Amino acid sequence: MDLHYLRLIGLGVAAGTDLEPLESTSSAVAAAKTVAPVGASQPSVSTTVPESQLGSCRVLEPEHVARIPAADVQLLRFLLVFLQAEGLGTAPLFINGGYVRDLLLGKEPDDLDLSLCLRGFPEETTVSGLLERIPAFAEANAELGIVEVKIATVLSDESKEKHLDTFKAHFRNDAGQRIEVDIMPTIGEEAYDEGSRVPVRDQRGTPRQDALRRDLTIGALLLRVQLSCAGADVLSWTLLDFFGGEEDLHRKVLRAPCPQDKMVGDIKALLHVTCAREEEQVRVASYSSPLQEHMLQVLWWAKILVDDPLRICRALRFATKLKGFALHDTFWEAVPFAIHALQFKVAGARKYTEYLKIGTYGFSACVNFSHMAFTRTLGSGGERLATALFGGQDAKNRAKTLSPIIGFDVDAFSTMSSALQEVKEAAELFGGLLAAAVSAARFSNNRGAAAEFAEACDGMCVSNAMREAGTWPMLASERLRLENKPAYTNLECGAAAACGMDDAGFSLHLQIWSSLQAPGWSLHRQQLALRMLGLQDAAQAERVKGCMEVLQRPRPPVKGSVLATKGVLEVPPSLRRQVLMIMEVSLRILELDVAIESANDLCQVFDRCPGLRDALSSSVWYEADGKTLRFEFQPPKRGKDNKKQ
Numbered sequence: 001m002d003l004h005y006l007r008l009i010g011l012g013v014a015a016g017t018d019l020e021p022l023e024s025t026s027s028a029v030a031a032a033k034t035v036a037p038v039g040a041s042q043p044s045v046s047t048t049v050p051e052s053q054l055g056s057c058r059v060l061e062p063e064h065v066a067r068i069p070a071a072d073v074q075l076l077r078f079l080l081v082f083l084q085a086e087g088l089g090t091a092p093l094f095i096n097g098g099y100v101r102d103l104l105l106g107k108e109p110d111d112l113d114l115s116l117c118l119r120g121f122p123e124e125t126t127v128s129g130l131l132e133r134i135p136a137f138a139e140a141n142a143e144l145g146i147v148e149v150k151i152a153t154v155l156s157d158e159s160k161e162k163h164l165d166t167f168k169a170h171f172r173n174d175a176g177q178r179i180e181v182d183i184m185p186t187i188g189e190e191a192y193d194e195g196s197r198v199p200v201r202d203q204r205g206t207p208r209q210d211a212l213r214r215d216l217t218i219g220a221l222l223l224r225v226q227l228s229c230a231g232a233d234v235l236s237w238t239l240l241d242f243f244g245g246e247e248d249l250h251r252k253v254l255r256a257p258c259p260q261d262k263m264v265g266d267i268k269a270l271l272h273v274t275c276a277r278e279e280e281q282v283r284v285a286s287y288s289s290p291l292q293e294h295m296l297q298v299l300w301w302a303k304i305l306v307d308d309p310l311r312i313c314r315a316l317r318f319a320t321k322l323k324g325f326a327l328h329d330t331f332w333e334a335v336p337f338a339i340h341a342l343q344f345k346v347a348g349a350r351k352y353t354e355y356l357k358i359g360t361y362g363f364s365a366c367v368n369f370s371h372m373a374f375t376r377t378l379g380s381g382g383e384r385l386a387t388a389l390f391g392g393q394d395a396k397n398r399a400k401t402l403s404p405i406i407g408f409d410v411d412a413f414s415t416m417s418s419a420l421q422e423v424k425e426a427a428e429l430f431g432g433l434l435a436a437a438v439s440a441a442r443f444s445n446n447r448g449a450a451a452e453f454a455e456a457c458d459g460m461c462v463s464n465a466m467r468e469a470g471t472w473p474m475l476a477s478e479r480l481r482l483e484n485k486p487a488y489t490n491l492e493c494g495a496a497a498a499c500g501m502d503d504a505g506f507s508l509h510l511q512i513w514s515s516l517q518a519p520g521w522s523l524h525r526q527q528l529a530l531r532m533l534g535l536q537d538a539a540q541a542e543r544v545k546g547c548m549e550v551l552q553r554p555r556p557p558v559k560g561s562v563l564a565t566k567g568v569l570e571v572p573p574s575l576r577r578q579v580l581m582i583m584e585v586s587l588r589i590l591e592l593d594v595a596i597e598s599a600n601d602l603c604q605v606f607d608r609c610p611g612l613r614d615a616l617s618s619s620v621w622y623e624a625d626g627k628t629l630r631f632e633f634q635p636p637k638r639g640k641d642n643k644k645q
Contacts, residue, residue, distance in 0.1 A: 060239050065237055067108055075112075077227070077233070078145065080235070088118075093226075095114060095223040096219075096222050097219050099113060100222065112181045115184055115222075116186070117205075119205065119206060120204075127165045134169070135149040146171050146173055148172035151169050167182075167183055169183075185205070186210035187203060187213055188206065188209040189209065211240070211242045212259060213304075214257055216255065217256070217257050220242065220243050221239065221245040224239075243258065252325045254325050256297070256315075258296060258301070264292065267300055271284045271302055271337070272284045274306045274307060276341075283336065294330065301334035302334040305337060309339075309341040309342035309345065310350050312339070312389075316373075320365045332376075336378050339385075340388075343399070344393070345399075348393055348400070348459040348460035351392050352466075356427060357426075360426045363422075366433050373386040374440070374441055384404075391456045391460060392459045400459030403444050403452060404444040405441050408440060409440045413437055413440035415531050416528060416532060419527035420436075427466040427469060429469075435453050435470025435471070435474050438456070439474065453474060457470075472525055473532060474532065475515075477532035480512065480515055480540065481537055485511075489633065490620055490630075491615070491633075495612070495615045497611060498609060498612045499590060499612075506585075509551060509585050550589055553591070555593045559598075568603060571621075575633060582615075582616075583612075592609065
């Protein structure tokens, strides 16, 4: 039944929900249709809750209700009727998180997350226990339209670690639509043990307590769903806003929920206990502001960031995701309290999960995030935020992070990052941008950009896709630098002569083919590598671009089997990769587009270019006996003596 109906009949709701018993009136409305209780008993009505704890409470406007998908409405009705059947008809059911935020922003919501307030009900009544009975209820009440319930997990590993009573399930309705939903209890006070980031949680919390633990006020909005007094087929929707989330939505401000009934001294005491380092404890004791409200906001935000430093990453992610929104100034004052723990104590894999989500927000959002990470400084020491963001504890709990950053070339980053504008895949985009940002940064030590990128990737336990997105262009640009010219054999020299080129020019074409033009290289990776090279050696980058125009000429690939054509071209297995690359490059330089798939094709090419036949003659790699490889082509020995070297 909706809030207006409760006001009319003068009743409260379930115990401890922070909703006041409401004023009575002589009017009455018929009760909503119910199902006979078969489970837990009904709790008693709570005592009066002060208005200061109530916050804003109002009926959701029809235009917002109209955007709720019909399949979600059907599922919510099913769950409410199920709760009635379990004797939990007065247990408040809330939609929470991004679903409510998006609804109020005028977007069609998705990702349905629910919380159930079991405060005042027997301890044996649990969310996970209810799950066990939902499939049978759906089967027995087919008229409610839920035809299938699949339990994805009763308790995930993460939930078990957090001792959390929750479940995830997949529902299918009679129209064939599938809805995934997470349901958990309203969480009360959270306590953290020293040395652990896993909180001990009160799972009989009030809605206000549950809202307070959320990262941001705009995610702390709760939408209570009830069966309307008009009947079980109609739902009512009541919006609860305890911490000013609606106002922050209108102002486009990202701010942590802050309890105004707390005293600054009390929060300082809590923060002092949770800060493990003496430096942070001194910062707590010395922090002051002439504005009491401002000081309260900073210290409370600092407390929740210290409790779980990953909240820094999540806040930054929402600032990236929500266009036009900005973090409240108090965030940047609160971050230094938790930045050391974020850098060295948080599992890097948790950070990577957040960054992959950022990768799905598109090029511009990811560029803005990277720019902010490498330019934002913290505290009087001027530490860059990126040092704490990228890296973390690896799978063996070893901290691997970026070195201290002492400079960042914004223009260089802009030049490199523009190569990735068309990339859509999250890991590829984020990995490429991180490589570009690391390449544009100056670090306090000299281990090199590629090593810094690798260290950050190791600390975050990233996927191979993200690692390769940055590593390949960085290594390619390094290999193409003029001072890294490789030593070549008579094989390359002969092919250069056959193509009418000097050794240096032909060698550069081979370098480019092996570094940039080989199969599997995407255009954006090529462009990123070229721009990295251009910032190090502009003249060499121009030479590489000229060669690439030749190497990008389309032609069918040479079939590997022709390298074993008896009497025409018999290449030792150890040299086949090298010879195949020489042929691919030479044929493009000579502008020969004929396919080479058979002995006949090969003979035709050699007839047209006898110099290439000579360059690939067996006498080039064999001694006079026709069996022994010349010294320069012999593979390195793998014996004990070689290992000692």
